[in-house]
Amino acid sequence: MRSSVLFLLVVFALVFGTFFFRMRIEDDSRRADEEKLRVLSKQARRVRQFLEHGGIESAGADMIRQFGAMSEDPTLRIALLVSANCNVLAANPPELVALSAAEALRRSGESPALAAEIPDARKPGGTRASIESDRAIVLSPVQIPGRPVILAVRSVAETRAAVRRDVSSQTAALALIFLALIAALWTWLEVALNRRIRRLVDAAARFAVDDLEARARLGGNDELALAGRAFDAMADSVAQTRMRLLESEARVRLLLDSTAEGLCGLDLSGRITFCNPAALRLLHVAHPGQLLGSAFYDLLRLPGSEQTLDKAWVDLALQTRARVEQELSLPCPDGTVLAVHHSGGPVLLQGVLVGRVVTLTDLTGKKRAEEELRKSQAQLRMADRLATVGTLSAGVAHEINNPLAYTLANLGYVAERLRELPGTPDCAEVVTAVEEATEGAERVRRIVKDMKTLSRVDDETIGAVDVERALDASVNMALHELRHKATVMKDYAGVGFARANEGRLVQVFLNLLVNAAQAIATTQPDHNEVRIATCLDAEGRVAVEISDTGAGIPEDVLPRIFDPFFTTKPLGVGTGLGLSICHSLITAVGGHIEVASKVGVGTRFLIILPSVAQEPAGAAVRPAA
Incomplete structure (x- = not known):
């Protein structure tokens, strides 16, 4: 100073x-x-x-x-x-x-x-x-x-x-005076302050080497004395903080030693800098010195692999600030392989990434319990499916009546035409009637097959389905129900293909169209309307809206219409499975169905389906649920 x-x-x-x-x-x-x-x-x-x-x-x-x-x-x-x-x-x-x-x-x-x-x-x-x-x-x-x-x-x-000589002589005289003043000030500082400063410096040096009892204890009321007292107060505070830190460190060490999960500290190169006793037991190591400094991720494998972890995976696990959760395998010296859950988080020092802390949890017990649970659930599902088959037998007639009605109606039409024609029947019309009868019979087969999915797994696959073509097919099959009740209005936006099963999607549309026809009590097509519209929503999904001007659904009933066996139709008209099956089929392909209704105004069903354009390139086609 x-x-x-x-x-x-x-x-x-x-x-x-x-x-x-x-x-x-x-x-x-x-x-x-x-x-x-x-x-x-x-x-x-x-x-x-x-x-x-x-x-x-x-x-x-x-x-x-x-x-x-x-x-x-x-x-x-x-x-x-x-x-x-x-x-x-x-x-x-x-x-x-x-x-x-x-x-x-x-x-x-x-x-x-x-x-x-x-x-x-x-x-x-x-x-x-x-x-x-x-x-x-x-x-x-x-x-x-x-x-x-x-x-x-x-x-x-x-x-x-x-002039310069005169000014120089004056300046030299002032310099000599100033130097004399500096010499006097130096002497005063040496005599008056040096000893006390050395005392303060000595106390600070002893305190720096962990002599927590070192104090300056300077007397007086000048600035140096104030600095000495401030140093003594700081030393008291630091000593107390040091003691608290030592106590806290002892508690943290006790917690780390007591935890059942293995904890390892890593530097940015992936080498182990710390491990608790649980980690030593998990890694089958007797002493921490056998692990410290070794590459941590060289000890682990991906499940089912005997190769060391890929360098890109290791770099990502070490350099990212995000928590990395991964199930890995740990080969043991006795040849067994442990399944462990890896959870790695960042260690930040003043916002800078300086390392990782990794938790290893032994999943052996969990895997065993999950396997037992899976077996029990499989047995339970099988038993439940077998029981459900008997329960749903009464509802099969509800699904069979619609396609069977088409078959019977068309066959009646063929018979009527044959009676009216005096000579050879019109081959084209006969062929059309026969094709419709065949289509109805095929529909019966699909419905029976859908019922069997409750007890066996042989579902059809999901692929790209032309939504508007499926709607047209459904309208054609439901036309005998609609033509006497309402005018069918179509508002297509050219939405293209959706990710679904074509047969089941036609089944959903057909069910909703038949329900719309049944909701209209009068036989005045000019006064009633069934409207079908398609568009793409804000997220690029396919939206299909089927609305009618029928009686509507009461507000207190609306939340239950998708429940199995719930129906508002008279006894013998429905079993309450139609909308429940529609809901299951739509959700199985990743879509959802919504309903809005008002008594005396009509009902609107909105079906949202994933678009084929949303699928990632090369995505595999999976079986329908």
């Missing part, structure tokens, strides 16, 4: 001295120059007055008398009386007479450019006195015929040098 204070004082003195020295030199030099210029102007004015009253015959003597001989005053560089044609009429020194003004200036060592300013000096108000570099220059016209001009040049270099 003492050296710093003295250094600052010296620097301040140097800066101030330099500033003072320059300012004094500039001010004194300016005043000296102005005085020189004033004297030179006065001399030129007196020469001009003599010439205006006495003529130019004695001009040379007058100039020497006023300006002084150059041998007596070396600062006089030149004094000329210049005629209108720029010839020297009189001069000091006299040997320059009869020369041109430019030549006289050149021989005197002055700039010949001054000769160009002489004509301007003859103009009214042309008198000029100025300081240029280290020269004082005066140009003064004489008010006589021909208007000659007096040009006088005097050097101010010696005057400036004298």
